[in-house]
Amino acid sequence: MSAVTSDRTAAGSSPAATTTASGGTRQFRLPDLGEGLTESEIVSWRVKVGDVVELNQVIGEVETAKAVVELPSPFAGQVTALLAQPGQVVAVGAPIAEFEVATAAPAPSKSAPAPSAPSAPAPASSAKREPNLVGYGAMPEAAGRPVRKARSWATAGLAAPAPAAATSPAPAAATSPAPAAVTSPERPRSTPPVRKLAKDLGVDLAVVHGTGPHGLVTRDDVLATVGTADVGTTDVGTASTGKPEPAEAAPAGPRSENGRETRIPIQGVRKQTAAAMVASAFTAPHASEFLTVDVTPTMELLAKLKASKAFEAVRLTPMTLAAKAVLVALGRHPSLNARWDEKAQEIIQYHYVNLGFAAATPRGLLVPNVKDAQALDLRGLANAIAGLADSAREGRIAPGDLTGGTITITNIGVFGVDAGTPILNPGEAAILAMGQVRRTPWEHGGQVALREVLTLSLSFDHRLVDGEQASRFLADVGAVLADPGMIVTMV
Amino acid sequence: MSTYQMTAGHGGSPIQLLSPDGVRHPHERYDRFLADIDGRVDGVDATALLASVFEDMVVARRIDAEGTALQRQGQLGLWPPFVGQEAAQIGSAHAIGQEDFIFPSYREIGVAYARGAELSDLVRQWRGNAHSGWDPFALNMAPSQVVIGAQTLHAVGYAMGVLFDGAETAVVTYFGDGATSQGDVNESMVFAASFQAPVVFFCQNNQWAISEPVGVQAHVPIAHRAPGFGIPSVRIDGNDVLACLAATREALERARSGNGPSFIEAVTYRMGPHTTADDPTRYRDANELEDWKEKDPIARFDAYLTSIGVLDDGLRARVAEKADSVAAALREATIHMPDPEPDSLFEHVYSGPQPVLDRQREHFERYRAGLETGIGAGSNPSAEGGH
Numbered sequence: 001m002s003a004v005t006s007d008r009t010a011a012g013s014s015p016a017a018t019t020t021a022s023g024g025t026r027q028f029r030l031p032d033l034g035e036g037l038t039e040s041e042i043v044s045w046r047v048k049v050g051d052v053v054e055l056n057q058v059i060g061e062v063e064t065a066k067a068v069v070e071l072p073s074p075f076a077g078q079v080t081a082l083l084a085q086p087g088q089v090v091a092v093g094a095p096i097a098e099f100e101v102a103t104a105a106p107a108p109s110k111s112a113p114a115p116s117a118p119s120a121p122a123p124a125s126s127a128k129r130e131p132n133l134v135g136y137g138a139m140p141e142a143a144g145r146p147v148r149k150a151r152s153w154a155t156a157g158l159a160a161p162a163p164a165a166a167t168s169p170a171p172a173a174a175t176s177p178a179p180a181a182v183t184s185p186e187r188p189r190s191t192p193p194v195r196k197l198a199k200d201l202g203v204d205l206a207v208v209h210g211t212g213p214h215g216l217v218t219r220d221d222v223l224a225t226v227g228t229a230d231v232g233t234t235d236v237g238t239a240s241t242g243k244p245e246p247a248e249a250a251p252a253g254p255r256s257e258n259g260r261e262t263r264i265p266i267q268g269v270r271k272q273t274a275a276a277m278v279a280s281a282f283t284a285p286h287a288s289e290f291l292t293v294d295v296t297p298t299m300e301l302l303a304k305l306k307a308s309k310a311f312e313a314v315r316l317t318p319m320t321l322a323a324k325a326v327l328v329a330l331g332r333h334p335s336l337n338a339r340w341d342e343k344a345q346e347i348i349q350y351h352y353v354n355l356g357f358a359a360a361t362p363r364g365l366l367v368p369n370v371k372d373a374q375a376l377d378l379r380g381l382a383n384a385i386a387g388l389a390d391s392a393r394e395g396r397i398a399p400g401d402l403t404g405g406t407i408t409i410t411n412i413g414v415f416g417v418d419a420g421t422p423i424l425n426p427g428e429a430a431i432l433a434m435g436q437v438r439r440t441p442w443e444h445g446g447q448v449a450l451r452e453v454l455t456l457s458l459s460f461d462h463r464l465v466d467g468e469q470a471s472r473f474l475a476d477v478g479a480v481l482a483d484p485g486m487i488v489t490m491v
Numbered sequence: 492m493s494t495y496q497m498t499a500g501h502g503g504s505p506i507q508l509l510s511p512d513g514v515r516h517p518h519e520r521y522d523r524f525l526a527d528i529d530g531r532v533d534g535v536d537a538t539a540l541l542a543s544v545f546e547d548m549v550v551a552r553r554i555d556a557e558g559t560a561l562q563r564q565g566q567l568g569l570w571p572p573f574v575g576q577e578a579a580q581i582g583s584a585h586a587i588g589q590e591d592f593i594f595p596s597y598r599e600i601g602v603a604y605a606r607g608a609e610l611s612d613l614v615r616q617w618r619g620n621a622h623s624g625w626d627p628f629a630l631n632m633a634p635s636q637v638v639i640g641a642q643t644l645h646a647v648g649y650a651m652g653v654l655f656d657g658a659e660t661a662v663v664t665y666f667g668d669g670a671t672s673q674g675d676v677n678e679s680m681v682f683a684a685s686f687q688a689p690v691v692f693f694c695q696n697n698q699w700a701i702s703e704p705v706g707v708q709a710h711v712p713i714a715h716r717a718p719g720f721g722i723p724s725v726r727i728d729g730n731d732v733l734a735c736l737a738a739t740r741e742a743l744e745r746a747r748s749g750n751g752p753s754f755i756e757a758v759t760y761r762m763g764p765h766t767t768a769d770d771p772t773r774y775r776d777a778n779e780l781e782d783w784k785e786k787d788p789i790a791r792f793d794a795y796l797t798s799i800g801v802l803d804d805g806l807r808a809r810v811a812e813k814a815d816s817v818a819a820a821l822r823e824a825t826i827h828m829p830d831p832e833p834d835s836l837f838e839h840v841y842s843g844p845q846p847v848l849d850r851q852r853e854h855f856e857r858y859r860a861g862l863e864t865g866i867g868a869g870s871n872p873s874a875e876g877g878h
Binding site: 028029030031032033034035056066067068069070071072073074147148149187 | 556557560562563564565566568569764766767768769770772773857861862863
């Protein structure tokens with residue numbers, strides 16, 4: 001196989017040539033001569049100070065826990081010191097001898113770089129990596145555990161305390177401590193079960209304020225985050241508008257192995273919706289109430305408005321009027337337009353209404369909201385809702401339109417059903433579901449008549465809304481829909 | 492069942508073509524496998540062949556000595572010396588074709604050298620620099636196997652694959668006398684025989700399984716076991732490089748011609764410790780080593796080559812110089828071997844992307860990013876004392 005003239009090595013180099021590339025004093029530290037030994041005993045020296053030794057010349061004997069072994073000199077040169085006496089037990093890594101190594105002859109320095117040719121490592125890595133002596137175990141200075149960087153997360157958390165939400169007119173979601181966390185490479189301290197919980201709820205631990213020892217993120221912290229609008233990053237809206245979703249990379253799409261079942265990867269809007277619903281359902285204690293109303297007057301008003309010049313080309317629906325009714329009722333019962341801030345142990349009472357409405361889109365459920373809806377007249381409200389609904393269906397809705405909602409309406413009537421128990425959009429205190437407007441035999445003027453009847457379903461967060469406020473609110477909404485003229489009694 | 496009997500070396504004394512005094516004895520069965528090296532093939536330079544075998548043996552021994560010294564100097568974590576086994580390793584290696592595949596144990600450093608391994612690759616694993624030394628597909632030689640005997644299973648599996656492919660490749664697996672007591676080796680022989688796999692079991696019986704002498708685990712010559720599995724075997728003098736070359740060539744021919752596996756017991760001697768962490772003086776008689784030095788494989792071949800005029804002082808000096816230069820290059824490659832990047836831990840685990848591994852890599856990177864200093868970065872230049 002290999003011929004006599006094999007060129008695997010640089011021709012002309014000799015063992016002496018490898019001793020060093022330059023002169024000077026060199027130390028020989030005691031290697032780990034067995035596997036995992038920490039010390040060895042010097043048995044004898046075969047050389048004395050002043051002797052000139054060759055490379056690999058035996059200079060002494062060492063007894064380890066496993067064997068008596070001869071030590072070959074790692075240098076060619078003069079012995080200048082023997083740093084341990086026979087009988088002495090020396091720790092692995094401690095210097096045992098010193099050598100004065102002659103300045104290299106021309107030939108050696110020439111041959112020194114040559115053998116590096118066959119070695120594989122790339123230049124890039126060799127530039128920044130330094131050789132280490134394997135036989136010495138861990139280097140003395142590097143002994144002990146690796147040193148961790150200071151926890152930038154903890155300080156960032158302190159520097160950006162929870163926003164004093166009650167005094168802030170802007171939606172608190174916008175001022176979460178998230179930016180500080182983004183710059184921190186340190187994973188927030190937590191425990192595996194809590195990380196699992198956060199993962200399941202779609203909560204990024206980096207935005208959670210840890211209240212445990214040393215900033216430890218606890219189960220309650222995660223749940224509290226879910227219960228607030230801080231989840232901004234995880235609620236239905238934002239996450240479904242192009243936030244990078246690493247988990248989506250792996251599953252390709254629905255697959256069906258036998259045609260009888262299809263497995264669909266949970267991702268995108270579905271995943272975010274699920275996370276939001278889980279977060280909401282297991283954070284806010286839901287209570288629901290129902291009210292069935294004869295809305296014939298509202299339908300008549302609707303028909304009248306549609307026919308009017310002022311509302312030409314405006315998309316008016318029963319939901320538009322229901323939205324108006326909600327806005328009117330909220331003015332009288334503001335506790336339903338509020339948020340429970342677990343972290344701050346405060347209830348945030350909004351003095352504005354960002355009215356959300358659920359929109360079924362090809363991508364799934366989206367909940368855009370009309371900002372400052374309380375300030376809009378009916379025409380403005382109708383246009384705002386129609387515009388957002390179109391944007392949502394066409395997949396071009398802005399992230400800001402999906403965050404910061406304060407209360408939500410969901411129109412399940414368009415699917416031909418009457419009632420349900422909706423789950424709160426996370427962070428909100430109430431959600432109203434509209435059933436279908438159905439022509440129903442109904443008491444009217446002391447007789448049974450066919451009337452346009454609608455059932456309203458209200459779910460509310462019982463932490464901050466009691467049955468009384470919820471009932472009064474729902475009754476007001478119903479009263480307006482039963483007789484729009486009642487508004488004049490309310491505002 | 493006569494075909495399953497031991498086919499040679501059954502008389503107790505292993506087959507020998509070169510006696511310890513360097514005299515070549517003709518052998519009816521094996522001479523035909525040595526026609527080229529004996530100078531009986533036109534156009535083949537027998538002198539060059541003999542010289543290359545001699546050089547590889549001398550260089551291999553020098554590599555072994557340097558590896559041992561490097562370990563004593565703290566440059567290698569461990570080294571498994573093979574001094575005394577040069578004839579078995581170099582002789583067999585010279586018989587194996589480039590397209591054949593080798594599954595070695597950890598001690599086949601001489602085989603790897605003869606196979607053309609880079610010098611740095613011979614020490615990489617022992618420096619703790621990588622999990623294995625060389626690219627298996629560059630050498631057609633698997634990474635050295637530390638799990639005793641496990642490589643025989645890999646070899647038989649590969650050989651069964653060769654059968655399915657209908658290729659003419661042969662497979663050789665190396666192991667020691669101690670490994671023959673392992674279940675893996677016995678199971679692999681069952682499968683090799685059942686499937687008539689083209690594999691050569693090359694057992695270097697170096698007399699010691701660490702501190703256990705071979706007689707403790709084998710009451711009959713190890714080669715006697717193979718016929719029980721249905722595998723023809725031979726017992727050869729493992730310190731006779733020509734016997735090792737011839738027997739391996741014969742077994743490879745059998746494998747390539749569809750006649751199934753073979754078993755070779757090369758009787759040799761581990762003149763050094765089991766590894767550098769071992770002290771053989773604690774368990775074996777010093778006289779035994781002296782006896783085996785009389786049968787030294789290199790001295791024997793040296794005597795033979797000298798007697799036929801191939802080896803003179805000029806060639807001897809050139810070979811010695813070559814050995815020294817290889818040793819120097821090995822030392823340089825060892826001392827200046829850069830530490831691997833921590834991330835390289837994740838390479839070559841799976842053939843393609845693997846989500847669990849990707850996640851581990853990601854966690855590891857995050858862990859590293861959280862440290863003040865890198866892992867394994869040579870932050871202590873004064874420890875670099877081994878020049």
